[in-house]
Amino acid sequence: MGQKKDLTGSEKSKIVRYLAEGCSSLKIAKPLKRDHRTIKRFIQNSQQGRKKRVEKPRRKITAHELRKVKRAAAKMPLATSLAIFQSCNITGVPKSTRCAILRDMAKVRKAERRPPLNKTHKLKRQDWAKKYLKTDFSKVLWTDEMRVSLDGPDGWARGWIGKGQRAPVRLRRQQGGGGVLVWTGIIKDELVGPFRVEDGVKLNSQSYCQFLEDTFFKQWYRKKSASFKKNMIFMQDNAPSHASKYSTAWLARKGIKEEKLMTWPPCSPDLNPIENLWSIIKCEIYKEGKQYTSLNSVWEAVVAAARNVDGEQIKTLTGSMDGRLLSVLAKKGGYIGR
Secondary structure (H helix, E strand, O other), X not given: OOOOOOXXXXXXXXXXXXXXXXXXXXXXXXXXXXXXXXXXXXXHHHHOOOOXXXXXXXXXXXXXXXXXXXXXXXHOOOOOHHHHHHHOXXXXXXXXXXXXXXXXXXXXXXXXXXXXXXHHHHHHHHHHHHHOOOOOHHHEEEEEEEEEEOOOOOXXXXXXXXXXXXXXXXXXXXXXXXXEEEEXXXXXXEEEEEEEOOOOOOOOHHHHHHHHHHHHHHHOHHHOOHHHHHHOEXXXXXXXXXHOHHHHHHHHHOOOXXXXXXXXXXXXXXXXXXXXXXXXXXXXXXXXXXXXXXXXXXXXXXXXXXXXXXXXXXXXHHOOHHXXXXXXXXOOOOOOOO
8 A cells, every 4th residue: 555645735734723723633634534643743743843953063274274265265356165165175164164264364345347458458558658647637627427327336235134134125127227427527626517417318429519518618617717728638538429520629629629638548447536536426325225216316416425525535536647657557558456
């Protein structure tokens, strides 16, 4: 005679309900058409507590092995803790111990995303550094655009959640819920803008120039003295709308041409100090995993965060250019730390 199937989830639920009503195992077995010994065995097993976990003695890590782990972690920055320990021929170490050891000597970080640099790019970066090595960078206006979304960068909404507490719920929206394109500039210790690009406008050569006319030139540049305009150097990256013949000719008609328009090497966001300003603003507007419900609200947050950036912070950024140029030359055109 074949063995009967185990109790199903539905049957187990009925047994619990019958027990709550005070029924015996014999009485429960009849409606379920099961042997009363099966019911009795289930009740006994349910009443037995879980077996206590026997803690195994943890493997001790020697000082020599720790040094090997540190060297392996430096050589394999994106490897798992298991892969790092296996490369050192260290076995029998649980994951919790591996992570605790690595936390004392390293920190989990995401890989940085950067445009690839080829030989031509590196040579152009070196030529750029040599060309502007003696430049007075307090007279350079550094500009760029930044898109801010309603949800902020992925992975920023992390924090310490107390035991027994549930993690806060975040809205999940496509493309970060939409966003706002912001243009700004910095020169010496002064912030220019921020200025908001009209929603739905795609920046091509014509719309970019019109945007500069309506914001930068009318609201800031025309208020400056003639001597300031004569000495100012305008910097912009090589985005198609910036570097096109149309935009270059339009800026030339505004008096920004030749030495007053800085040439820019390809794939070089690390050389633009305004990228660090964007980091400061984003950290402020998205702190504690903050999300926004409208484009106007995130724009207001950007304006408030920009106003909180003082002149000393901006001066530190613009004053870092001499060091950046020297770093580019020292690394033969390679990327520099920001």
